Amino acid sequence: MKDVVKRVTDEFHITRNEAELIVATLLGRPRFEMYADNTIDGDTATMLSLRLTQLKKGVPIEYITKRVQFMDFLLTIYPGVFIPRVESEYFIEIIVQKIQSPPQTILDIGTGCGALSIALAQVFPDAEIVATDISPQALRNAAENIERFSLKERIALRQSNLFKNISSKFDLIVSNPPYIPASRLQLLPKSVRDFEPIVALNGGEQGVQFIKRLLSEGAKYLNLGGMMAIEIDADQVELLTGILHKHKFTSFSFMKDLFGRFRYLFLGTLKDEKS
Numbered sequence: 001m002k003d004v005v006k007r008v009t010d011e012f013h014i015t016r017n018e019a020e021l022i023v024a025t026l027l028g029r030p031r032f033e034m035y036a037d038n039t040i041d042g043d044t045a046t047m048l049s050l051r052l053t054q055l056k057k058g059v060p061i062e063y064i065t066k067r068v069q070f071m072d073f074l075l076t077i078y079p080g081v082f083i084p085r086v087e088s089e090y091f092i093e094i095i096v097q098k099i100q101s102p103p104q105t106i107l108d109i110g111t112g113c114g115a116l117s118i119a120l121a122q123v124f125p126d127a128e129i130v131a132t133d134i135s136p137q138a139l140r141n142a143a144e145n146i147e148r149f150s151l152k153e154r155i156a157l158r159q160s161n162l163f164k165n166i167s168s169k170f171d172l173i174v175s176n177p178p179y180i181p182a183s184r185l186q187l188l189p190k191s192v193r194d195f196e197p198i199v200a201l202n203g204g205e206q207g208v209q210f211i212k213r214l215l216s217e218g219a220k221y222l223n224l225g226g227m228m229a230i231e232i233d234a235d236q237v238e239l240l241t242g243i244l245h246k247h248k249f250t251s252f253s254f255m256k257d258l259f260g261r262f263r264y265l266f267l268g269t270l271k272d273e274k275s
């Protein structure tokens with residue numbers, strides 16, 4: 001195995017440490033085995049070689065291993081489903097800081113592999129959650145993760161185009177919607193552009209197509225005193241600030257992510273349920 005680590009170090013122009021980590025991750029084995037066991041059987045060698053070829057082509061390592069760590073959860077992730085990002089882990093932290101009292105009901109719009117819902121189920125142990133997505137592939141992936149963490153009783157999955165199949169109200173609505181402006185899609189890193197699902201990325205002309213709909217329809221689905229939290233792009237702050245007065249929220253604030261960029265929009269209580 002030492003030879004394999006050396007080969008990967010040379011081929012990818014990376015350090016030995018990085019090569020160890022990649023080989024260990026691709027094989028699903030601890031790093032010390034790279035040295036403890038010097039032989040590798042034929043099948044494993046073939047599998048490793050295929051996986052390294054995929055990696056070289058730019059396939060995200062999460063799609064190769066079908067695993068992604070999100071907060072405390074090692075989730076299954078399938079190609080065709082958005083890979084949860086570290087900004088969304090931080091989103092959970094900020095939600096916990098911002099929320100005034102633990103929500104009893106949560107709606108997660110565009111759940112992908114279920115990451116936000118599963119993490120929220122942990123931090124708000126009394127909450128019942130509805131997780132939606134338009135993509136059947138994402139819903140299948142989320143179902144597998146929800147089952148794996150024994151959360152079937154608490155997280156209900158529903159196929160829905162934003163609020164279309166939603167009829168009740170919630171204390172907390174969260175969404176990490178597609179928000180990349182269509183004109184910027186081609187500028188994304190190759191591993192994102194070529195391998196992650198376009199339906200999870202494309203936010204239309206200025207990237208705000210879905211965010212605008214969340215703002216105009218969301219208030220109807222929030223309980224009084226509830227909160228809606230949306231992931232956005234920092235470039236959208238001005239545009240969104242300009243349209244927020246049209247909507248029925250009493251307060252709003254933009255929060256920065258762990259890279260210092262505005263990433264989260266929080267919207268507070270409705271002014272008046274009937275207005």
Ligand SMILES: C[S@@+](CC[C@H](N)C(=O)[O-])C[C@H]1O[C@@H](n2cnc3c(N)ncnc32)[C@H](O)[C@@H]1O
Nearest residue numbers: 082084110111112133134135161162176178200
């Ligand atoms: C950026 S991904 C976020 C996935 C997940 N919440 C996360 O943070 O890892 C956006 C998700 O929204 C879903 N989506 C796109 N358009 C939608 C729509 N009109 N209604 C509901 N979900 C939608 C995509 O399928 C994708 O899973």
